[in-house]
Amino acid sequence: MAEEDQQTAGLAPGEQGASAMFAENNLPQDDYDDLLDLSRSVEPQQPAEAGEADVPPSSSPDLVLADGPDALAVVLEAEDVSPPPPQELVDGDEETREEWAGHEKHVFILSNAGKPIYTRHGNEEKLVTLMGVMQALTSFIEDDKDQLRWFQAGKHRFVFLQKDPLHLVMISTTGESNTHLAVQLSYVYNQLISVLTRSQLDRIFQQRSNFDLRRLLVGTDKFTDQLVDAMGSDASYFLSAVRCVRMPQAQRDKIGQIINQSKHSDMLFGVLVADGQLITIVRSKKHSLPPQDILIIMNLVSTSDAFKAAETWFPICLPKFNNKGFLHAHVSYIDDACKACLLLLSTSAEAFYNLSTARTSIIKTLSSQGCLQDISAALRKKRYQVSSIGIPQLRHFIYKNKSTAQFTAPSFEGPYVVEEHATRVMRNYQHVHHMMHVNARPLKILYYAQESEITLGWITSGFELFATFDPLTGKPAAIEAVLELVQWMKREESSLFILSAQTF
Numbered sequence: 001m002a003e004e005d006q007q008t009a010g011l012a013p014g015e016q017g018a019s020a021m022f023a024e025n026n027l028p029q030d031d032y033d034d035l036l037d038l039s040r041s042v043e044p045q046q047p048a049e050a051g052e053a054d055v056p057p058s059s060s061p062d063l064v065l066a067d068g069p070d071a072l073a074v075v076l077e078a079e080d081v082s083p084p085p086p087q088e089l090v091d092g093d094e095e096t097r098e099e100w101a102g103h104e105k106h107v108f109i110l111s112n113a114g115k116p117i118y119t120r121h122g123n124e125e126k127l128v129t130l131m132g133v134m135q136a137l138t139s140f141i142e143d144d145k146d147q148l149r150w151f152q153a154g155k156h157r158f159v160f161l162q163k164d165p166l167h168l169v170m171i172s173t174t175g176e177s178n179t180h181l182a183v184q185l186s187y188v189y190n191q192l193i194s195v196l197t198r199s200q201l202d203r204i205f206q207q208r209s210n211f212d213l214r215r216l217l218v219g220t221d222k223f224t225d226q227l228v229d230a231m232g233s234d235a236s237y238f239l240s241a242v243r244c245v246r247m248p249q250a251q252r253d254k255i256g257q258i259i260n261q262s263k264h265s266d267m268l269f270g271v272l273v274a275d276g277q278l279i280t281i282v283r284s285k286k287h288s289l290p291p292q293d294i295l296i297i298m299n300l301v302s303t304s305d306a307f308k309a310a311e312t313w314f315p316i317c318l319p320k321f322n323n324k325g326f327l328h329a330h331v332s333y334i335d336d337a338c339k340a341c342l343l344l345l346s347t348s349a350e351a352f353y354n355l356s357t358a359r360t361s362i363i364k365t366l367s368s369q370g371c372l373q374d375i376s377a378a379l380r381k382k383r384y385q386v387s388s389i390g391i392p393q394l395r396h397f398i399y400k401n402k403s404t405a406q407f408t409a410p411s412f413e414g415p416y417v418v419e420e421h422a423t424r425v426m427r428n429y430q431h432v433h434h435m436m437h438v439n440a441r442p443l444k445i446l447y448y449a450q451e452s453e454i455t456l457g458w459i460t461s462g463f464e465l466f467a468t469f470d471p472l473t474g475k476p477a478a479i480e481a482v483l484e485l486v487q488w489m490k491r492e493e494s495s496l497f498i499l500s501a502q503t504f
Contacts, residue, residue, distance in 0.1 A: 030240045031183045031292065106171040107188055107228050110135055112164065113210045118192075118221065120228050124214075134169050138162065150178045161185040165205040166192075175427055177434040180238050184231045187292070190319040191224050192217070194296050198323040226303040233423065234276075238430055239464070241400050241407040242291050242298070245277045247378040249494035255371050256280040256502035259342075262361040263504065266351035267344050268327065274340040274379055276302055278406075282502040290320035291405040301341045307331050311359070313352045316345075330355040334363055340375050383411040389488050391481050395453065397467040398429055399489055401497050408489075408496045415452075424452065429466045432457040447475050458482055463489075 100122055108127070109118040114135035116124035124131070138160060141148040150159045159181040161168040168185045176184075193201065195217060204211050231237045259270045259282045269289055270282035276298050283289065296318065301307060315326035330344040330352060342362065344355045366372050386394055395414060400407040416422045428448065436443040436457050446457040454469040456478045467485065469478050493499065 031186055104173050105228065105232065106169075107185070107224075108134065108169040108171075109188070109192065110167050110169075111205065111210070111213065112167065115210060115212055117166070117213045117217070118224060120225060134160075135167060138167055149182075157181065159185065161189065163189050165201070165209070174232055176232070176430055177438075179434060179438070180430055183238060183240075184228070187227060187231060187237060187295070188224060190292060190296055191220075191227050191299070193319045193323055194300075194317050195220050197317040197325055198319070199325065223300060223303050227299050230299070233426060235398050235407060235409060235426070235429065236291075236295055238433060239398070239400050239407050240291050241405045242294050243277045243408065244406055244496065244498055245274060245279045245375075245378050246381070246384065246408075246495050247279075247374065249499070251371070251374045251378075252280055252498065253500060253502075254369070255366065255375070256282055258365045258369065258371065259362055260502040260504055262358055262365060263344075264351070264354040264358040266346045266348050266354050267358065268347055269343075269345040271297060271343040271345070272340055273298055273301055273343070274338075274375070278498065279340060279375065279378075280498060280501070282504070285503045287321070289318070292320045293318035297343060301331070301343070307341060308333050311356055315349070328352075330359060332359060334366070334372060334375075338372050338376050339379055383409075385413050386410040387413065389485065391484055391488075393469045393473045393477060394481050394485065395468045395470065396425055397465065397485060399485075400464040401493075402461070402463055404497055404499070406497045421452075425455075425468055428453070428455040428468065431455075432466055433464075445479075447478065454478060456482060 103121050105120070107118070107120040108116075108124075108131055110116050110131045112135070114132050116128055116131045118124060119127055138148050147162060148160045150157065152158070155173050157172050157176075157178065159170045159172070159178055161170075161182055166189070168189055170181050170185050172181055196204075201213075204213070204216075236242060255272065259272070259280070263270060263282065267282075268284055268287060271289070271294070272279040272281070278294065278298075281289065281294075297316075300316070306312065311330065311332040313328065313330055316329050317323060317326050321327075327345045327347060328349050328351060330346070332342055334340045334342060342359060344359060346355060363372075366375075386396055389410075396410060396412060396416060398407060398409045412422045412425070416425055428450070432446050432448050432455050435448075436446050436459055442459070443457075444459055448455040448457070449471070451471060453471050454473050456465075456467045456469065458465045458467075463486075465482060465486070467478070467482055469481065473481075489496070
C-alpha cells in the first residue's frame with residue numbers, strides 16, 4: 001500500500017493549488033494537530049493542553065485594525081456592574097436537576113476569579129457554586145505548576161481549556177475524544193473573542209479582575225448555543241475545513257470575478273455563503289481567511305435572521321486572522337429569492353456607504369448575467385448521494401482537501417437516514433481521525449471494524465479520507481474502493497472545491 005500511497009498522493013485533488021485559498025507562506029493550520037503537538041512536547045500520547053494556534057497578526061503597514069478602547073473605557077468606568085437579572089433555569093417550570101444533568105454536553109465559561117460567564121444549559125446565575133468548584137479544581141492543579149486538561153467520572157468526560165483570564169469547561173457523554181472536545185472549546189473561545197477581541201479581554205481583566213463579562217455579551221448567547229449544538233454533528237469543526245456549494249467551476253469563477261471587479265478599495269475580503277456552505281471568496285493577495293474564521297462567520301449568518309431584513313454593519317474580530325482588533329462587516333442577503341448572503345469585510349469603520357454601493361453594483365451585475373439563477377439552482381439541488389458514485393460497498397465518506405482546507409461529503413442514505421445511526425458514523429470518523437493523529441508516529445491508513453460498519457481512514461500529503469463500508473467488506477476490497485473514490489474525486493474536484501479563488 002505504501003507504493004500505491006505514493007502514486008496517488010501526487011494526484012490528490014487540489015494538492016497543487018495551495019495558493020487558491022491562502023496567501024503564500026500562510027497555509028491553513030489544523031486546530032487538532034496544534035493541540036497534539038503541544039501534547040507530544042510535554043507528555044506523549046496524553047490529551048493535550050489546548051494552546052494558542054492563532055495565525056500571527058499581519059504586520060503589513062496598510063492593515064490597521066480597529067480596537068475600540070473608548071467604548072470599553074465607558075463600560076469599565078460605569079458604577080453599575082451588576083449582572084443581568086437572573087432568569088429561570090428554563091422557560092416555564094424550572095428544569096429538574098436530573099433533566100439538567102441528562103444533557104449529553106455542557107459547556108461553561110468562567111473567569112479566573114470564578115465569575116460565571118456562560119453556560120449552554122440552565123442559567124449561569126444558578127450555577128455559581130458549580131463553577132466555583134471548577135475554578136477551585138483548576139487553581140489547585142495550577143498551584144502544583146501543572147494544568148488540568150481532563151478527567152473521567154463514570155460516563156462523563158470533563159475537559160478543561162485555560163485561556164487566561166478565562167476557563168472553559170466541557171462535560172460530555174458523547175464518546176468524543178478529549179482532543180476533539182478541546183478543539184470544540186477553542187471554537188467557543190473564538191466565538192467569544194469575535195465579539196470582544198483578545199486585546200479588549202486582557203485590558204478588562206487587568207483593570208478589574210472580578211469584572212462581570214456578561215454585560216458585554218448580552219444578546220450573543222444564541223450564537224454560542226448554535227455553535228455548541230452544531231459541533232458534535234458537523235465535520236467542519238474537527239476537520240478545520242469548510243464545505244463548498246457544489247457548482248460548475250465556470251459559474252463559480254464568474255461570480256468571483258464579478259465581486260472582484262465591483263469591489264471598493266476599502267474591501268479586504270468578499271465572502272459569499274449559503275446554507276452553511278461557501279460559494280466563493282475574494283481576497284487580497286497578502287491576506288487569507290483561515291477556515292476557523294470562515295466557520296465563525298457562517299455560524300453568525302445562519303443563527304440570525306436579522307441580516308435578511310436590511311443591510312447590516314458591525315465590527316467583528318476574526319481570531320485566527322488577527323485576535324487583537326476588529327474588522328468591519330457589511331452583511332446582506334442578495335434578495336428574497338436567493339438564499340445567498342454576501343459579506344464584505346473592511347479594516348475601515350467608515351466604509352459602510354462605499355461597501356453598500358459596491359454591494360448594489362455586485363448584485364446588479366450578478367442578476368444581469370444570470371448568476372443569481374445559477375446560485376439558486378445549485379442550492380436547490382440536493383447533496384449528491386454515495387450511490388451515484390457507483391462503488392457498491394461504499395456507504396458514506398468524508399474527503400478533506402488539505403491544501404484548500406475544504407471538504408466534501410455525500411448526504412446520508414440507506415441505514416443512516418435515522419439520526420442515531422448517522423451520529424454513530426460521525427463518531428466513528430472522529431475516533432479514526434483521533435487514532436490516526438494521536439500517535440507519536442501518525443498513521444497513514446487505519447482499518448476500523450465494528451459490528452455495524454467498517455471505517456477506513458487514509459491520510460496523504462494532499463488529502464484526508466474517511467470512508468464507511470458494509471461490515472463484510474475486507475481490507476483489500478476497502479482499499480480498492482477508496483482508490484476508485486479518489487479517482488472520482490479527481491474528476492469532480494472542480495465543482496466540489498474552490499481551486500482558483502479570486503485575488504486582488
